[in-house]
Amino acid sequence: MKEISIHTLFGAALLSGIAGIILIGHGISIGIVFLWLPFLSAANSVRGMAKYGLGTGNASIGYWGAAVGATSAFVASLSVSCRSTPFLYVAAVVAISLVIGLATGVLADKVIRMKIPRIELNSAVIAVSTALITAGSLLILGSNYGLYPFIYIIITLAVLHPYNASTGAGENQKRTLTLALVEACMTTLVIGIVAMLASGSAMPISDDVAIVVVSACGLVIAVVAWYRLVKSDTYEIKWTGYSPAEH
Amino acid sequence: MAAIISLLLGTALAGLLAFLAGIFEDSESNAGSASNPNSQVQLAPQIGNRHRYFNKAISGEPPANALWATTAATIAYLLTAHFGGDAFAVLIASIIGAAASTLLLCAYGVLSHISRIASMKNFEQTMYWDSLLTPLPLDAAFGFLTALMLTLLAFAAHSLLGNPFSVPLLAFFFGITIGAIGSSTGDIYYGAERLYQHYIFGSGIPISVQGDIDVKGEYGYRNSVDTPYFTMRFGGLVTGLAFGMLIFLDAWSRLFTFAGVWTSVIVVSVLVLIILIFIYLLEVYARKRYGRYTED
Numbered sequence: 001m002k003e004i005s006i007h008t009l010f011g012a013a014l015l016s017g018i019a020g021i022i023l024i025g026h027g028i029s030i031g032i033v034f035l036w037l038p039f040l041s042a043a044n045s046v047r048g049m050a051k052y053g054l055g056t057g058n059a060s061i062g063y064w065g066a067a068v069g070a071t072s073a074f075v076a077s078l079s080v081s082c083r084s085t086p087f088l089y090v091a092a093v094v095a096i097s098l099v100i101g102l103a104t105g106v107l108a109d110k111v112i113r114m115k116i117p118r119i120e121l122n123s124a125v126i127a128v129s130t131a132l133i134t135a136g137s138l139l140i141l142g143s144n145y146g147l148y149p150f151i152y153i154i155i156t157l158a159v160l161h162p163y164n165a166s167t168g169a170g171e172n173q174k175r176t177l178t179l180a181l182v183e184a185c186m187t188t189l190v191i192g193i194v195a196m197l198a199s200g201s202a203m204p205i206s207d208d209v210a211i212v213v214v215s216a217c218g219l220v221i222a223v224v225a226w227y228r229l230v231k232s233d234t235y236e237i238k239w240t241g242y243s244p245a246e247h
Numbered sequence: 248m249a250a251i252i253s254l255l256l257g258t259a260l261a262g263l264l265a266f267l268a269g270i271f272e273d274s275e276s277n278a279g280s281a282s283n284p285n286s287q288v289q290l291a292p293q294i295g296n297r298h299r300y301f302n303k304a305i306s307g308e309p310p311a312n313a314l315w316a317t318t319a320a321t322i323a324y325l326l327t328a329h330f331g332g333d334a335f336a337v338l339i340a341s342i343i344g345a346a347a348s349t350l351l352l353c354a355y356g357v358l359s360h361i362s363r364i365a366s367m368k369n370f371e372q373t374m375y376w377d378s379l380l381t382p383l384p385l386d387a388a389f390g391f392l393t394a395l396m397l398t399l400l401a402f403a404a405h406s407l408l409g410n411p412f413s414v415p416l417l418a419f420f421f422g423i424t425i426g427a428i429g430s431s432t433g434d435i436y437y438g439a440e441r442l443y444q445h446y447i448f449g450s451g452i453p454i455s456v457q458g459d460i461d462v463k464g465e466y467g468y469r470n471s472v473d474t475p476y477f478t479m480r481f482g483g484l485v486t487g488l489a490f491g492m493l494i495f496l497d498a499w500s501r502l503f504t505f506a507g508v509w510t511s512v513i514v515v516s517v518l519v520l521i522i523l524i525f526i527y528l529l530e531v532y533a534r535k536r537y538g539r540y541t542e543d
């Protein structure tokens with residue numbers, strides 16, 4: 001089966017992420033659905049790097065990349081002039097994360113000599129994708145510094161987990177990316193619930209309810225699609241029993 | 248006087264909560280075969296050991312625990328910001344927060360197990376629903392208790408001990424720290440001993456035997472409910488001791504400020520020195536008693 005290339009997915013994720021942030025910036029909170037593609041793109045790049053036998057290191061790749069992305073988005077949102085219009089904000093977020101993501105990738109390749117193929121490209125893709133997601137979440141949750149650790153860690157897990165969960169000889173891109181979609185919906189669902197609790201800030205509560213409803217619908221569809229793939233990939237599914245070779 | 252009582256109370260409470268959190272965290276990771284032992288469980292089908300363990304491959308323990316603790320603390324922090332923050336409100340809010348983060352843990356755990364088994368098709372590993380659904384409530388219970396303890400610890404550190412960081416950020420730090428301690432201290436007992444009981448005790452895991460784990464127990468096939476029953480006796484308590492000591496001794500830096508702030512720096516430096524000397528003497532004793540390290 002032909003795999004989706006990193007470039008195609010990243011291009012789509014970039015456009016979709018920018019559209020999402022501009023929509024959220026104009027008060028249309030369900031623009032958060034456009035942030036699902038950046039989740040897929042970041043998870044795909046974690047897969048691209050971790051496939052070369054990183055083993056337990058694939059979690060580290062995830063939180064390294066997400067840390068760069070989240071830091072870039074936090075830096076961009078600190079500046080008042082950057083936040084004046086959604087266009088300027090998204091441009092600042094993409095520019096900062098692209099530069100830092102590429103720089104860390106080049107450093108890891110040339111200075112630390114990690115010897116992972118295409119590490120610069122993948123590190124930049126993870127950084128920009130997670131920066132877009134973080135920036136969108138910040139617009140929804142308001143600028144309460146107490147929420148920054150939560151935003152960072154929940155995005156990190158959703159990005160590093162799809163490949164980590166699917167690792168094994170029978171792993172394929174389609175199932176990993178479907179799992180990434182499941183976790184993207186799950187993450188935006190939780191962000192919506194936290195936004196309801198944190199409301200009183202930027203957005204009225206009905207917008208947060210809309211996020212929760214849209215994410216829940218997406219979650220159901222994604223889980224059904226993912227489980228269909230699991231059923232065709234698994235050797236055998238049983239309620240209980242023992243290995244046939246020994247009994 | 249009130250400030251001193253608050254500090255004393257905070258130090259004692261923080262130490263106790265941290266000790267309990269350590270026990271629960273290690274049991275949680277063992278009930279799901281997470282972290283280091285996960286690599287062994289993952290390798291097992293590839294060399295013909297088809298198992299009935301819960302393969303909860305979420306991530307390393309530090310980020311996973313950081314997520315559970317931060318989610319619980321964030322929800323509790325927002326709830327107390329809305330509805331007032333006296334001791335009773337903090338307790339109720341922490342329980343609600345920990346319950347919400349436990350749901351997230353269950354979701355991630357189920358997705359991990361099913362995906363990992365699906366990727367083991369070539370090695371004929373069957374996906375048994377009961378080997379996922381039996382340990383899941385146990386794992387969730389330990390996860391809930393860990394998140395609750397860490398949230399309460401973050402509140403205690405913030406309000407009683409006067410830590411300047413916000414409650415969710417403290418919970419994040421505690422989550423990362425407890426995950427690191429749990430995976431370095433507690434998991435050795437499960438990953439290197441329990442899963443390799445048919446090898447000589449303390450022999451480590453050479454590359455040649457990796458994945459050759461015990462899949463059968465005292466009665467029939469082993470499952471992930473047996474594991475915390477075993478590791479609770481040593482691994483869990485040692486993890487609790489390590490994390491509890493860390494938090495308890497760290498709180499002394501707020502307690503001993505009788506002759507200016509530098510007193511606390513001196514007290515903690517002396518403590519670190521004592522610990523280093525103790526570790527050195529222990530190592531010397533162990534090498535004299537059991538011989539030098541052998542080369543592979």
